[in-house]
Amino acid sequence: MKPELLLEFDTGPVKHHGLLGFNYLITYTETLSQDGFDLRPIDFRHPVYGLPPIKRPPADPSDPTSIPAGARDFRLSEELEEYGVYYQHKLDISERVHLLGGVRYDWYEDDIAFTRNVRTSPLDPVEGFSDQNLSWRAGAVVDVLSNVSLFAGYSNSFQPQSGLLSNGSFPDALEATSFEAGLKGSFFNNRLQASLSVYETERKNLLESDPTDPTFTFVVPLGTVRVRGLEYEMTGKITEDLDIQGGIAFMDSEITETLDPLTKGKEFYNVPNTQAGLRLRYDTSRWLLKGLSLGAGVIYVGERAGDATNSFALPDYWRFDAGLYYQWRNWNFKLTCQNVTDETYYLATQGFADIVQPGAPRIVTFGVEVKF
Template structure:
């Protein structure tokens, strides 16, 4: 997160504009860009469980006319965990160059390098329909189960304004990922508190290439104002993995664990390879129209063609193509209120592999949505109430017979209400909150082989794991505007989640929970510099809760009470 300016959450299927995306929505990460004026920042964070993180941010012009600018973000993190054996060490660097060739033409070059060393946590198992009661710090894995992930990203983007109405831009990204992992997983209960485990190691390389071109224009026709977008993109992902699994069994008594000092030999175990090459072409057209009587219309189409081929014998290949429509209408009878409705379809993707090491088919989805939006107090406060009806096909989940592989759910439907509130109520007082009521989210078609039929009956009507009927959060901060407390910010909030099913069999339930958080921050000037102090307390009441499951038989504890302090110097 060292080079992240902000994170945008775009709800609902978004593949018409963003291509290969999850049907549930898109997370858009906006990175920090070079500034025309020099700016430097040094941040030191420290917290519970020996957490230490240092971040540096430097930016400014490289030429007198400020047309060539740079920015460099670096961070180093060394942190332990509330769980045994769990230690993280992360190194990250992200330099960026931007060249303003002319007032209408811009070129940017960015690089990211990350080396992430983290533990492999197998969580805890369920027993008798609920999570087994164990100390939060207990680790049922092994100290030698580790993951080392190295990532390199190179991005090139440019844009040109033909005039005030028409613009073209292109982005090219390539990401090279190498991951070495020694893992421990669960096979299932043996009995009398003894759990069966498996062990293996894997080396995975994933090279991804992406480019897109967008042409955007604004024009008027017969009293209607158009914003037209025409574009195309290309995506390629080449993944190859070598793995070896221990052929025996690694039993462990979950109540009185005895850990292995050394890894067992993999000699005679299950050795194999899997991987795939995916090539994805897409073209799209969208028109956003401002009509008379405060009406706004949106319409678009996207065509995708995706080819996936196994990298290893026995070779197999399949081609999917699809036309995805998108449409919506919004009416704004008064400046403070809008009523809208929309329909969209999605042609997404999956990186999962089945028991035969074959890649699963892409996810698809369709969604209806209606709602109202409001803007109050000179647009300082916004609110949305929405009803959604979303259906996904080919959603991957854990294979119950092969826990380290996946199967595709034939179809899952989700319907419910969402409320979002955000803004500034009074000077210095800000609030953000959300609530979701999802009474219906269940499997409507069972595990599907290739879309031709159900191969594992019995899941129809089961509720989707990790989705509560009730889910809400509220956060508020107040910054003193004057007087002796000027510069002081106080904040607090809570997250509450109801009961959830842990797997698609609905064989166990994760209990609901509420977690309270607090923060205090203080800003002051030190000559030409600025200093910011902040303290966060998460899970203030030290609630023992379960953050979620893997959709199968692995459950994870949430964080205990955690303190995080930060000191930032800017100049």
Template sequence: MKSSNYSKLSLGAQAVAAALVFSSPALYAADTKNETCDKDILAKCKPAQTDESIERIRVHGVQNSVYMFNNSADKRRMAALVDTPQVITVLTQDQIQESGNTDLKDILSAQAGVTLGTGENGNAFGDRYIIRGHEARSDVFVDGLRDPGMTTRESFATERVEITKGPSSTFAGRGSSGGAINSVTKKASVAYDFGRVDLGIGTDDHTRLTVDYNLPISDKVAVRLNGLAAEEDKPGREGITSERQGVQLSGVYEATDALSFTADGYYLDAKDVPDLGSYFDRDTRKPLEDIPVYAQDGDFLNSKVTTFTLRTEYELNDSITLYNATRVGHTENGYITTGMGGTTRADTDPTAPGASTLTLSTHQGNQDVDYVSTQFNLFWNTQALGFNHKLVFGLEYTDENVDNGIYSITNNNDGNCLTNGRGGVSESYCIIDGDGNTVDNIGQLINRSYVDGGSDAIYDIETVSAYMMDTVELTDQLALFFGFRQDSFDYSNNTTGRDGEVDYAYSDTMYNGNIGLVYDLSEDANIYANYSTATNINGGESDLGANCGYGGICGTQEQAAEADAEIVENLELGTKWMLFDDKMMFSASIFQITKSDVMESVGDSYSTLGTLNTGKNRVKGIEFGMVGNITDKLSIQFSAAKMDSEILESYNPANIGLVLSNFADESAYLQLRYELTESFVFGGSYTYQSEMYGGQPDTAAGYDSDNSRYSIVVPNYQVVDLFASYNATEDLTFRVNVGNILNEEYWTAAYRSGSFMYLGDARNAKLSMTYEF
């Protein structure tokens, strides 16, 4: 697909070359000795007021857990988090580990304002997040660079996770309607020498081994190794398994006091037997409970991720710093999974004609992603027009190529029942017999075999971006934040579907920005106002080809090129307070996100039929947060959101006034940690999510107008987890985690038709041992 576009490749090569050329003069800078704290006297080093120094001094043990960071890991955010006019939730390594969660999906879904969605027709590619009612599956970043592809994401090499709430396209580029997620990786440092091994065992055949070892080779060079080997069954669903193997190797070379290079290679191999859970019974208006495990032998969800990243940082002087990050990545994803739904046996069924039954279905797909990204930033602290400025000038180039494919599947066993369907009577695979009992050998009913079936959509988007941001001290009490960004892109999507092979291609330029004011009420409190925008392009979701109803391309070739982008605007007012001697931050905000020119599907969601730019929706709400230490012994991480969504405009008048799909009006997360003694710590977490309704992304939830009610309901739920840690020696710590201690059966997401609903984890327990050296 790229061979016909020489100019695109040339532009990309120039962008990468420019990033390297900009940093090359620094190679000739004078070599000066880097001053670091000797590891033997580390405890005597005076702690600076930076997150890095906190990390260096605290060796994340039971006595020194860190729940709060003062600054964002995104270098472009020049102010402390308390002085930033936007909600940014930071989940630290310690808080994540004590919660007992390891996959990014589980870490994020517990947070207020974040929900999960299901993929199109059982699409199992990676994780799907929804922030403040808007899709964010393509708005995941690693160390500030977009992480394309729907992959499984793990936390073994993660230092912290930052969730930005509200549109943030000045920083993120396209998308980010409701916010964005930035996973910050562990990096090598010459400042400390440590090793850590974590070994865990538990119920549901849980085993997990991680290694974290940082080794300074000299006062200029260090390496850091992170490794992972883990496997387990899904709690309460024996046979639904996950297996993880991963490694990250990071290295740093501090050539001079002014110049440093950091490089890392990351690899993750995730192999799951997936579970589509239950289904929604429209008669009882509830999900079916206590369902058997029906996954078929040979079901799989596999994901492989390989990335290489190089970062260069050079301080020209006390005022100007140059920074470049360049990444090359490749991911491979594939799945064949089994769904289950309710139906009726045909009158001609030989066993139980007319009886209600449960049948199995097949869902499948594969995806290969290749991408390159380079981001160059110039940071400049200066004075102009009588004001202090913290300026950021940036250039970014990305090229993402996604090859979406299918498998050719053969069902080698005959069906065991006859059922009614759209095409009439057909053979099916029923998991209950005529007497209502579960059939024997449920996992071998279908006996599938498969081969690669070729590509059905080849997606490519190449983007060149330029942006500028400024933080201005207007007075001692008033600060101004503003920025703007231009993204110019070339888009192509070669799809194969019902209408044969169609090549969609167009180019466009997007403009976004933000402006905010922060006014200090005192040394410890402020109020702020913020306005920001985001832009979504037609066909922006890379895994959906021509499925208009799910974020794929909408319209004919001519319509796709002429359609306007979806525009998102956000208004936010808030306040932030530093309490308890600056050990805890409290925040509160009210916001309104309005999305206009929304693409709407008028077909069956699997075609390109759509009305372009006819939809409009709004989300408004209030959010509270607390993070840090209430006392020296009591730590907290808390967030709660109360939101309201509404469809304001639609080609279908019946949609107006309905709520957004997969949207929870109320959600809350609370994690507390109490240090009872110097050696013993205990705590727990509480997660609440109100009910939500299934439907297509970014549009009205499915509605039954005949009965004046929403069609598919995900019930509200609450989950309580507990943990306790004990320092047996200075180097050895034990931790116990009990998840879902109340053993509540709950569901986290629903497909628009209700044909599958994801199940939450049942009660489980894990024992972890941490050895530090």
């Protein structure tokens, strides 16, 4: 549920635009996990598929059905209620100066029932987590020329986190701050828009799986992560028939605060130092077939740390995509191919060398859309 109210009014030469809103969300989850297997170590660069997991011996040799010691054996029931009220206000001080500000207040109620032994213990209520927090944002845009603007903005946020610590308590909420500044412009009679920005984000109380828990039931606080970067983006038309969209980003990540001295100062996993993309779309209507367009794209993602200690890395990769698009009356047809070269690549890791998400192989998709 998310009702909103828009406000517009003037005070002399200043134009005001307001947005008042309220949101409510309730989420209920129940998890049951019970097994007695160890996963085999996996080399993600040279995986061997089809091997069965290793079954642990029963905890009680006289009872073959007893759950092995250290096995995953828990049940969790959780009900999370989230309330929020927010207000955002934009002021057009003049044709060249624009200010934006906003505040948000959130309430959270999280009730969990949990047991470590499904077969012998009932669900025991855990002391519920409740919290409330005020967050805010502010920004400004100044048009230094008719086609070039400077901008800057700051925001913070607050979000409760699911999971349990090994002592049965709740982790602290995730807190984040972000600052961005740069310039943007429109060129060649507004055919091409471009922006260049620098930014810094910081996230506190990040979580990861408890490395001392072989069942992956509990989490531990990783600490604070800071990411600084430089980003360039552009979109528009190179010619009357050729559209372009692209960008490149350079990032530097660091774990700045942590309870684990082995991770302090390390790069945060899944954050590449360099990432870039380019997409082109060519309309053949003027010389070949009206409504027919050809598309091509390339994505590059640099090497990324695979875990918080930087003990391994995911290799960099290139991915090439292509597409064929046709519009006829109120019908749109498209034939796309993602990963044209069928490259083997890896998207992300969950902080472990044997939990790595591979990228999709070559995928060909045909779609039809009709508008009435």
